[in-house]
Amino acid sequence: MVAGVFGNFFLCELFWNREDKSGNIYKQELNVSNLIKLKRGYMEPTYSKQLEELLNEDLQNIIDREKISFDEIVEPFGDSLILLGAGQLGRKVLNVLRSAGINPLAFADNNQNLWGTTIDDLKVLSPVDAAKEFGNKAAFVVTIWSLGYSFSDVQQQLKMLGCKKVVPCLPLLWKYHEHLLPHFCLDLPHLTFQYPKEIRQTFSLWADEKSRECFIAFLRWRLFLDFNNLPKPIDFYPRDIFELDASYGFVDCGAYDGDTIIDFINRQGDTFREIIAVEPDPVNHKKLKDTVSKLDNNIRKRITLVHAAISDKKGKISFNACGSMASSITSGGNMNIDCITLDDILNPLLMYYVKIDVEGAELSALAGAKRIIKKGKSIWAFTMEHKYDDIWRIPLFIKSISNDYNFYLRSHGFEGIDLTCYAIPNTKINLKK
Numbered sequence: 001m002v003a004g005v006f007g008n009f010f011l012c013e014l015f016w017n018r019e020d021k022s023g024n025i026y027k028q029e030l031n032v033s034n035l036i037k038l039k040r041g042y043m044e045p046t047y048s049k050q051l052e053e054l055l056n057e058d059l060q061n062i063i064d065r066e067k068i069s070f071d072e073i074v075e076p077f078g079d080s081l082i083l084l085g086a087g088q089l090g091r092k093v094l095n096v097l098r099s100a101g102i103n104p105l106a107f108a109d110n111n112q113n114l115w116g117t118t119i120d121d122l123k124v125l126s127p128v129d130a131a132k133e134f135g136n137k138a139a140f141v142v143t144i145w146s147l148g149y150s151f152s153d154v155q156q157q158l159k160m161l162g163c164k165k166v167v168p169c170l171p172l173l174w175k176y177h178e179h180l181l182p183h184f185c186l187d188l189p190h191l192t193f194q195y196p197k198e199i200r201q202t203f204s205l206w207a208d209e210k211s212r213e214c215f216i217a218f219l220r221w222r223l224f225l226d227f228n229n230l231p232k233p234i235d236f237y238p239r240d241i242f243e244l245d246a247s248y249g250f251v252d253c254g255a256y257d258g259d260t261i262i263d264f265i266n267r268q269g270d271t272f273r274e275i276i277a278v279e280p281d282p283v284n285h286k287k288l289k290d291t292v293s294k295l296d297n298n299i300r301k302r303i304t305l306v307h308a309a310i311s312d313k314k315g316k317i318s319f320n321a322c323g324s325m326a327s328s329i330t331s332g333g334n335m336n337i338d339c340i341t342l343d344d345i346l347n348p349l350l351m352y353y354v355k356i357d358v359e360g361a362e363l364s365a366l367a368g369a370k371r372i373i374k375k376g377k378s379i380w381a382f383t384m385e386h387k388y389d390d391i392w393r394i395p396l397f398i399k400s401i402s403n404d405y406n407f408y409l410r411s412h413g414f415e416g417i418d419l420t421c422y423a424i425p426n427t428k429i430n431l432k433k
Contacts, residue, residue: 047203047209047212047215050220051199051200051219054216054220055199057223059190059193062189062190062193063190066175066177066189066190067175069174069175069225070175073139073165074139074141074167077138077139077165079102080105080134080137081102081104081105081138081140082104082107082134082139083104083108083122084140084144084158085108085142086109086111086119086124087143087146089143089144089145089183090107090144091119091120092179093143094107094120096176096179097176099179100176106122106123106124106134107122108126108130108131109124109125110126115129131158131162132162134163135162135163135164136164139166140158140163140165140166140167141169141172142154142166142167142169143169145183145186145415147413147418148413149414151168151414154166168225168227170186171225182388184385184416185222185385185386185387185391185416185419186388186416187388189223192219192223195392198392198393198396199219201392202215202392202396203215205395205407207407207408210408210409211409213231214419217229230415231411232411233413235412236263236267236412236418237267238408238410238422241408242379242422242424244268244379245271246272246273247351248351248353248379249272249273249274249275249276249351249352249353250268250275250276250355251275251278251342251352251354251355252355254278254357255278256288257291258277258290258292259291260357261277261292261303270299272302273302273350274303275303276303277303277304280308280319280337280338280339281319281327282323283323284327285305308337308339308340309329309340309358310339310340310358310365311339311340311341311365311368312364313368314340315338316336316338317329317339318330318333318336319333320334320335321334321337325359327359328359328360329358329359329360329364340368341369342368344368348375349377352379354369354379355381355382356381356382357383357418359386362383362384362386362394365382366382366394367397376405376426377425379424380423381420381422381423382394382423384419384421385417385418385419394421405423405424405425405426408422409422
């Protein structure tokens, strides 16, 4: 058993469904203490204190947890595993397990088009059939980490079908990290402890309690698999921190098929100056063009489409084009594409709302926008789901360029997907009390 209060409380009590006396006592004492303090008008621990508790855990304790958590949480089923999710992550996990001499019993998947088929020589069952056959015989490992899915929802689905053991895949990724990590923002927990200074600096940047709460929740989830305290996703373009008027242009970096443009128009109507949509993937750019062509002329005439990637310099860059949201700048890509900088295409005298979701190249995109950032006129929104350290590197990068911004953190998806940092000029804050 992994030692330590946090290890016992989060991993054991919440997810292993084991009776752990010290963990239960800790939870009861914390709740009673909070009730007393609420009556006195305050509650501890503060977010600052919670951060220090997270960062001060014993390093060896963390490394031990990485090594043994998966074996612990799948007990008593051992190597009898069902992989819930036959997508890219599930197939990758399957190959790694087989290389380790472990043969999962089946895939289960909610996509009915896959039921009765085989993927990589492993049968695919419906969740209902998988639960009937293996609910009492195997641990169900949720190998899904994608837009629209949450472990908690899938766990509830399988529990209602009678599955006895449903576990997240993250401890499995820890165990086989040489082959499975990093996976977007997911990586080994002990890596967090290499950056205590940067994490504390970033914590000090958040301008409201929601941001601090969100920041702590995601750190705790990465370290202890605490799904229960992750914030619920909210809609993009949060009105509690900023409003846009007709003087703003919208710059969509990573416009994909135009989905975020539609969201923006649904929010703003025709109250905007212009839209600049940047998408490098040829297939996605065609989808984007088709989406824009269906808009009213009054909207369409103010939209400029840019077929290029955003980076820190102008030129050519290697790109992996796959016609999906996963297309990205990468070495050894399947094509070379044009890349430009935001400083090249934006007017520093105008105001923009700039959304940057470019599959891990966010820092490069911001490095090519230093002139615009320094002007302190525009609102910035950048996703932080693609790399493990984005959650502190990106806000600190903006801060290193200009002191004229307030920073907010909001979650627009489940489990780190579409986790977004907003950098808003000091003069543009619309924070509601």
